[in-house]
Amino acid sequence: MEISPKKEGLARLWYNPKSRALIFQVLLLLMVVTVVGVLVTNTQQNLEKQNIASGFGFLSQEAGFEISESAIEYWADDSYQKALWVGILNTLKVAVIGNFFAILLGVIGGICRMSPNWLLSRIFASYIELARNIPLLLQLFFWYAVFTEVFPGVKESLNPLPGVFISQRGFFFPIPAAHSIWPWVKTALAAGVLLTLGSAYFLKRRREKTGVQKPLWPWVTVFLVVLPIIVWAFGGAPHELDVPQLGGFNFSGGMSLTPEFVALMLGLVLYTGAFNAEIVRAGIESVSKGQWEAASSLGLTRFQTLRLVVLPQSLRVIVPPMTSQVLNLIKNSSLAVGIGYPDFVAVANTTMNQTGQAIEAVLLIMMVYLFFSLTTSFVMNIYNRSQQLKVRG
Amino acid sequence: MEGLARWMKKNLFSTPLNSAVSLVLIGVLFQALGPLFDWLFLKATWEGTAQTCRHGEGACLVFIKEKFIFILFGFYPREHLWRPILSIILFVSMSFYSRKPERWTRRTLWRWLKLCLLIVFLMKGGFFGFEEVSIDKWGGLPLTLMLSFIGLVFSYPIGILLALGRTGHLPFVKAISVGYIELIRGVPMISLLFMASVMFPLFLPEGIVLPKLLRAQTAIIMFMSAYMAEVVRGGLSAVGKGQYEAADALGLNYWQKMLKIILPQALKIVIPPTVNTAIGMFKDTSLVVIIALSDLLMTTKTSLKDPKWLGFSVEAYLFVSLIYFIFCFSMSRYSRQLEEEFHYGGRL
Numbered sequence: 001m002e003i004s005p006k007k008e009g010l011a012r013l014w015y016n017p018k019s020r021a022l023i024f025q026v027l028l029l030l031m032v033v034t035v036v037g038v039l040v041t042n043t044q045q046n047l048e049k050q051n052i053a054s055g056f057g058f059l060s061q062e063a064g065f066e067i068s069e070s071a072i073e074y075w076a077d078d079s080y081q082k083a084l085w086v087g088i089l090n091t092l093k094v095a096v097i098g099n100f101f102a103i104l105l106g107v108i109g110g111i112c113r114m115s116p117n118w119l120l121s122r123i124f125a126s127y128i129e130l131a132r133n134i135p136l137l138l139q140l141f142f143w144y145a146v147f148t149e150v151f152p153g154v155k156e157s158l159n160p161l162p163g164v165f166i167s168q169r170g171f172f173f174p175i176p177a178a179h180s181i182w183p184w185v186k187t188a189l190a191a192g193v194l195l196t197l198g199s200a201y202f203l204k205r206r207r208e209k210t211g212v213q214k215p216l217w218p219w220v221t222v223f224l225v226v227l228p229i230i231v232w233a234f235g236g237a238p239h240e241l242d243v244p245q246l247g248g249f250n251f252s253g254g255m256s257l258t259p260e261f262v263a264l265m266l267g268l269v270l271y272t273g274a275f276n277a278e279i280v281r282a283g284i285e286s287v288s289k290g291q292w293e294a295a296s297s298l299g300l301t302r303f304q305t306l307r308l309v310v311l312p313q314s315l316r317v318i319v320p321p322m323t324s325q326v327l328n329l330i331k332n333s334s335l336a337v338g339i340g341y342p343d344f345v346a347v348a349n350t351t352m353n354q355t356g357q358a359i360e361a362v363l364l365i366m367m368v369y370l371f372f373s374l375t376t377s378f379v380m381n382i383y384n385r386s387q388q389l390k391v392r393g
Numbered sequence: 394m395e396g397l398a399r400w401m402k403k404n405l406f407s408t409p410l411n412s413a414v415s416l417v418l419i420g421v422l423f424q425a426l427g428p429l430f431d432w433l434f435l436k437a438t439w440e441g442t443a444q445t446c447r448h449g450e451g452a453c454l455v456f457i458k459e460k461f462i463f464i465l466f467g468f469y470p471r472e473h474l475w476r477p478i479l480s481i482i483l484f485v486s487m488s489f490y491s492r493k494p495e496r497w498t499r500r501t502l503w504r505w506l507k508l509c510l511l512i513v514f515l516m517k518g519g520f521f522g523f524e525e526v527s528i529d530k531w532g533g534l535p536l537t538l539m540l541s542f543i544g545l546v547f548s549y550p551i552g553i554l555l556a557l558g559r560t561g562h563l564p565f566v567k568a569i570s571v572g573y574i575e576l577i578r579g580v581p582m583i584s585l586l587f588m589a590s591v592m593f594p595l596f597l598p599e600g601i602v603l604p605k606l607l608r609a610q611t612a613i614i615m616f617m618s619a620y621m622a623e624v625v626r627g628g629l630s631a632v633g634k635g636q637y638e639a640a641d642a643l644g645l646n647y648w649q650k651m652l653k654i655i656l657p658q659a660l661k662i663v664i665p666p667t668v669n670t671a672i673g674m675f676k677d678t679s680l681v682v683i684i685a686l687s688d689l690l691m692t693t694k695t696s697l698k699d700p701k702w703l704g705f706s707v708e709a710y711l712f713v714s715l716i717y718f719i720f721c722f723s724m725s726r727y728s729r730q731l732e733e734e735f736h737y738g739g740r741l
Contacts, residue, residue: 025565032569039596046595117411118404119418133721134714135676137683138690142714145706334581338683345583358591365584366576373579 058355065350067342069258080351087347094264094333099326101269106276113281131274137335140267144339147259154250163243171257172244181235188231192223260341272329279321283314315387323380330372344368443702456705457712460696467532467692477535480512492727528606532687540678544613545671552621560629577619582680585612590684609681617674624666628659668728672721689713
């Protein structure tokens with residue numbers, strides 16, 4: 001019995017699944033190559049006609065624009081390259097601080113959302129619904145408008161605490177005046193953090209080996225409080241403050257947060273925090289009720305149960321979606337351009353408008369964010385793997 | 394009354410800690426919401442001019458009264474306003490009609506097609522004695538709805554194709570799909586909109602000029618497709634392996650297997666996340682503000698630039714927030730309702 005009639009020649013190629021797949025893919029490849037080719041030729045012709053030189057040579061030219069806030073020293077006569085670095089650092093600053101607070105808000109919000117206290121859970125539910133259902137850009141505009149329209153001008157600044165001023169120009173607060181010992185205190189703090197992590201690791205290993213559980217908090221106090229205080233006292237315990245002073249049109253001295261930065265932070269943290277809270281809630285709900293009951297019959301309090309039994313288990317459910325929220329916050333920080341915070345997109349946009357290097361600028365933006373995204377998901381994947389169920393065989 | 398007391402005891406004052414939390418929260422709520430309520434309603438200025446608003450202590454609702462037509466419809470000619478209004482009413486009622494899964498039939502699809510043609514005809518005009526209104530006059534809510542609806546309609550099938558490419562076994566197709574999806578999901582939407590506004594014109598041969606609106610729409614579709622693809626991929630992997638094997642055993646070829654067996658199940662599983670992606674996209678259309686297209690958010694910003702009415706941003710933003718909220722919230726409620734229906738209905 002013959003199921004399918006024998007095909008001859010070319011037809012045989014078409015009816016063989018393997019060669020058909022190959023033909024299909026070659027056709028697709030040709031199509032992609034043609035489309036890309038046409039686009040590239042068109043672009044080249046258009047660029048030639050408009051006399052735009054392609055390439056990244058413009059990066060070493062003088063930027064010629066000011067950037068309102070910068071982590072490194074930057075002047076308008078520096079190169080575009082340096083301006084873009086300032087932008088990258090500003091984006092990084094927003095990404096790190098923003099994600100820290102958004103995750104914190106997410107954990108607190110998620111737990112409060114599930115609180116047995118009706119009022120508390122309702123308040124957080126309303127916040128979550130409100131924040132998630134309004135576009136982020138609109139929220140940013142709103143917070144920025146609150147700064148520029150509701151808060152008073154510099155001369156009539158609000159002064160809620162001595163030395164702290166709030167006005168249209170942002171937040172101003174005192175910082176310790178410059179003294180030669182402060183860098184050493186900072187170093188001591190950094191060393192303290194490392195030592196704390198080390199002792200936590202050491203205690204955990206000992207617990208796993210011997211079952212003896214010793215508290216961590218004495219070490220934390222010694223390394224993070226006592227050690228820096230000793231260094232500070234050793235340097236003569238300087239306690240002068242650098243208080244912001246009103247002079248001319250703005251404050252000088254002290255530390256300041258610009259309205260752009262605060263509005264961006266508020267918007268990003270409140271928006272992403274709401275999504276994070278829902279993720280944390282779903283994670284907690286994914287832990288079966290039996291775990292709660294078992295923990296409570298062991299005599300653990302509700303808080304202990306949450307901290308020791310439920311949260312560690314729910315991390316497995318929480319981490320993957322939380323990773324995409326971390327990435328979302330990084331990508332959404334690009335909306336800073338809408339309210340004038342000088343993040344990478346804003347600087348690249350200015351560069352693009354000044355030099356006309358549209359393709360290069362857009363490519364730069366894409367590459368930088370791809371780099372951020374890929375690095376973050378790489379790190380989060382490692383963390384995620386460490387949280388997965390360990391099956392011992 | 395006793396019921397209320399019992400309810401309060403159980404939900405607000407069950408333990409000393411809970412009682413303390415409740416009391417603090419009640420205090421905070423009164424402190425915060427009281428002035429807000431005063432500002433928004435009791436002390437608000439309902440009548441008058443910008444000058445009366447500036448003297449008043451509360452919100453300037455006169456501004457909203459003055460500007461809401463512009464915020465909602467942009468530069469659409471005032472004498473033809475009934476056309477976008479009717480379009481939105483038709484669009485919303487058709488969406489409401491198609492909310493029930495049992496109405497997702499070919500007939501409903503035809504009705505949608507006819508409705509879209511009717512809406513385009515209404516908005517654009519130009520024949521049967523309707524005066525023509527050029528596309529660059531469209532703005533506000535109709536534009537926002539259009540950008541998201543057309544974005545959804547196009548990105549859904551493209552997303553399905555990308556997901557099939559990614560899960561399939563043709564190495565080159567797979568590479569292209571994975572590359573596209575990961576690239577798009579790794580960059581912010583703004584970069585795509587920049588691309589649409591400054592790079593697309595360079596891609597096209599000389600003499601062909603695409604309007605900015607169309608370029609932005611393309612960017613939105615490109616962006617949304619990648620996210621749709623990931624949603625659909627989730628559905629494809631949620632369909633049991635036995636279904637794939639059974640289809641193979643029946644001797645179905647790839648497209649028969651996918652179109653008749655796998656996709657109908659996969660797409661149904663992922664309806665709730667699909668709606669959520671659609672909500673995200675509806676919110677993200679507001680980003681076209683950055684490239685100065687007159688969507689709902691842009692008309693709001695434009696209305697704030699009127700020199701007679703400077704300084705009422707908070708009122709204006711609260712007003713548009715309410716509009717966005719109504720749309721997004723009802724969609725997310727709908728998504729949750731579908732989820733429950735599919736979850737407990739045992740229809741899968």
